[in-house]
Amino acid sequence: MNAPSNAAWWTESVTYQIYVRSFADSDGDGVGDLNGIRSRLPYLRELGVDAVWLTPCYPSPQHDHGYDVADYTDIEPAYGTLHDFDRLVAEAHGLGLRVLLDIVPNHCSVEHPWFRAALAAGPGSPERERFHFRPGDGDDPPNNWRSMFGGPAWQRTPDGEWFLHLFTPEQPDWNWNHPDVVEMFEGVLRFWLDRGVDGFRIDAAQGLHKDPELPDVADPFEEERIADATNVHAWNRPEVHEVYRAWRRIADEYAARDGSDRPLIGEITGIGKRHLHEYVQPDQLHQGFFWDLLDSPFDAEAFATTIRRGQEQAARTGAPVTWVLGNHDTVRVATRYGGGAPGAGPGDIEAGTARARAAALLALALPGAVYIYQGEELALPEVVDLPLDRITDPIYWRTEGRRLGRDGCRIPLPWNGTTAPFGFSGTPHTWLPQPLSFARHTVEHAQSDPASTWHLYRQALRLRRDLLADAGPLQLLPAPPGALVFRRGHGFTCALNTGDAPVDAPHPGTPLLSSAPLPDGKLPADTAAWWTD
Ligand code: GLC
Numbered sequence: 001m002n003a004p005s006n007a008a009w010w011t012e013s014v015t016y017q018i019y020v021r022s023f024a025d026s027d028g029d030g031v032g033d034l035n036g037i038r039s040r041l042p043y044l045r046e047l048g049v050d051a052v053w054l055t056p057c058y059p060s061p062q063h064d065h066g067y068d069v070a071d072y073t074d075i076e077p078a079y080g081t082l083h084d085f086d087r088l089v090a091e092a093h094g095l096g097l098r099v100l101l102d103i104v105p106n107h108c109s110v111e112h113p114w115f116r117a118a119l120a121a122g123p124g125s126p127e128r129e130r131f132h133f134r135p136g137d138g139d140d141p142p143n144n145w146r147s148m149f150g151g152p153a154w155q156r157t158p159d160g161e162w163f164l165h166l167f168t169p170e171q172p173d174w175n176w177n178h179p180d181v182v183e184m185f186e187g188v189l190r191f192w193l194d195r196g197v198d199g200f201r202i203d204a205a206q207g208l209h210k211d212p213e214l215p216d217v218a219d220p221f222e223e224e225r226i227a228d229a230t231n232v233h234a235w236n237r238p239e240v241h242e243v244y245r246a247w248r249r250i251a252d253e254y255a256a257r258d259g260s261d262r263p264l265i266g267e268i269t270g271i272g273k274r275h276l277h278e279y280v281q282p283d284q285l286h287q288g289f290f291w292d293l294l295d296s297p298f299d300a301e302a303f304a305t306t307i308r309r310g311q312e313q314a315a316r317t318g319a320p321v322t323w324v325l326g327n328h329d330t331v332r333v334a335t336r337y338g339g340g341a342p343g344a345g346p347g348d349i350e351a352g353t354a355r356a357r358a359a360a361l362l363a364l365a366l367p368g369a370v371y372i373y374q375g376e377e378l379a380l381p382e383v384v385d386l387p388l389d390r391i392t393d394p395i396y397w398r399t400e401g402r403r404l405g406r407d408g409c410r411i412p413l414p415w416n417g418t419t420a421p422f423g424f425s426g427t428p429h430t431w432l433p434q435p436l437s438f439a440r441h442t443v444e445h446a447q448s449d450p451a452s453t454w455h456l457y458r459q460a461l462r463l464r465r466d467l468l469a470d471a472g473p474l475q476l477l478p479a480p481p482g483a484l485v486f487r488r489g490h491g492f493t494c495a496l497n498t499g500d501a502p503v504d505a506p507h508p509g510t511p512l513l514s515s516a517p518l519p520d521g522k523l524p525a526d527t528a529a530w531w532t533d
Pocket of ligand 1 (some may be wrong): 104
């Protein structure tokens, strides 16, 4: 099967997010890599996704696992080489899979040559102007901004000046008013597009520009809230839209060459969330993650509200919604829906898994694009009891342990076997340890069980391609309390029951697929199903 030939392939595509460190390790160092991904591309083809998104795989000291970029136009040596990357892209394309890269424009790494040059050149130098360096206020930082990962957003240098970092101190923020920065990133986009990349996920896309005066925030931020995503001087500045207009012109230039769009997908969080429609525009970003589904509890009414908001969003932007249930920054969906959390135990993981399966059928039936986070197709739970001395997420260290961070959703994937490393690597000493319980979640195990979540995803992806590709918008129907029912296209119905008791199956047609058996034609609690007339 070839990649879909339609230009706007991204509007209905299913993209699989690969967390590169944790997908597959080819060289036995316990860390995932590009050749590991290459070896597993047939797996993704068989699952039936359209595209993959690779989390940052650039050279990086890994203080934030690659979201601290030291060189935007090379590959992290632990992950491979540019040659490996080229082979990955070629082989993915050969299997009909598109490849999206993660671009990190808000900040780089303290090891980026321009930042090192800025440190060396000293106060007042032109090198410092590419970042936000300022003198302090006595011994205090230049303003009262706080970082997303805890602590002040400023780090002092040995010469007494401070630099701004909205994430860790190892991630200095770029000064987007500097023409070098603008030009450098446009070159980076072209570099990867020339290598055959099909689009970009844009990290912290509501960042980049800051109020040039860097004024204090009026409502000083409380330490307990930790992540300051509400700072109006640091996020969602109007100037950022000019950046995306320029990027869109580049993406469109490449699309015009072969008639296939190169989508730009924004990670717009914090105060940017309610402005998503301002970013997703025909002359800016193609897509932006629509967080409402991820943020929603497992509740029919909440899902209906989410769907209505999604419809409004699509109407305002002219682009279908980009649905997402999880990612590498969020507690895994099965654990979340079971009421579990890091530090607080697994919750009711059985109920959580049933709900995650049902929610997958909901997401995959909605009009628009869907992003699947690796392991969702294996019903992987969050690892909530990682030994504290194995925690690597800077959030844990920056908050002095008040937040355990995101390692629990980033554990290396289990492929086969009954003990670690479960086929992930040649060594059991993986960068994050895998629990023994992963034996029940291996790909091998899932593929041998027709009732597994893997088979559910695979069937859903096939049916979606066959029945929903051109099905158009959805229509919500009246539903029993606790249930959600909608129709699409010619005779497709999806129903979901989030209540405690079975409800009458709302549709008399033929069941196509269900997340659990439908005894006596009823739709049990924590179940979703698809029907055709
Ligand atoms: C985004 C990424 C997250 C990273 C942060 C800083 O939110 O998804 O993993 O830590 O940006 O780059």
